[in-house]
Amino acid sequence: MSTAIITLCDQGARVARHLASKLGDCRIYAHDVVTLEMEAERFTAIVKLTAEIFRQYKRLVYIAPCGVVVRAIAPLIEHKLTDPAVVVVDVGARYAVSLLSGHEGGANALALEVANAIGAEPVISTTTEAAKTLTVGIGCRRGAKAASIVGAICEALANVGATPAEVRYLASAELKSDEAGLLQAAAELGLSLRFISADEILSTTKQFRHSRFVADKVKLPAVAEPSALLAGRRTTLILHKTIINGVTVAVARESCL
Helix, strand or coil, X not given: CCEEEEECCHHHHHHXXXXXXXXXXXXXXXXXXXXXXXXXXXXXXXXHHHHHHCCCCCEEEEECCXXXXXXXXXXXXXXXXXXXXXXXXXXXXXXXXXXXXXXXXXXXXXXHHHHHHHCCEEECCCXXXXXXXXXXXXXXXXXXXXXXXXXHHHHHHHHCCCCHHHEEEEEEEHHXXXXXXXXXXXXXXXXXXXXXXXXXXXXXXXXXXXXXXXXXXXXXXXXXXXXXXXXXXXXXXXXEEEEEXXXXXXXXXXXXX
């Protein structure tokens, strides 16, 4: 197994169980105080456990306070090229924080994977990633080809005078999380892909154009524009939904303070 999920309480254990069902190939470690019945290895002290498993896994996901995790991993850190990826999730499943080995060790990618799995906000502070300000929202028909999606993304970016190098996230609705062409397009472009839950799209106060066609098909008011807006913070649309190669795209820019 490549991933360990460590949790300290019942609320965190619920998150861990849900996350494990999405990630696969992982083992849950639950503190002795956890009362939920679940398949997990038990431990009594997080510092001792961390020392035991730190080199056993490539990826560690803690559902615990950041401070607790920092104290547990601090004596074990050696080098960004050899340390495992460490991500911290709060028990409310609101944030997935890339804490250690962000770029080289894969924690940034893991934070995004975890966030997509539990509907959390990925927190990535690596300068080369956090400085990117564009998000591209994508809506496509089932079975859309990767080449069409890649072409639509590149043309949309060209329309606003930008390139894929300036894109922080591609984004779409969660219902597209298994869309093969979309996943392949993101991989070909080397871009991270965020999935926005239906609840987020339905409850947001951000302004975007609604589509009766989309509402009839997937029971959402729109996909591309709200996905672009909700994948970032302080976002503004700089390209409203545009259909290119049969793919709907929208581009949002994130403003800095």
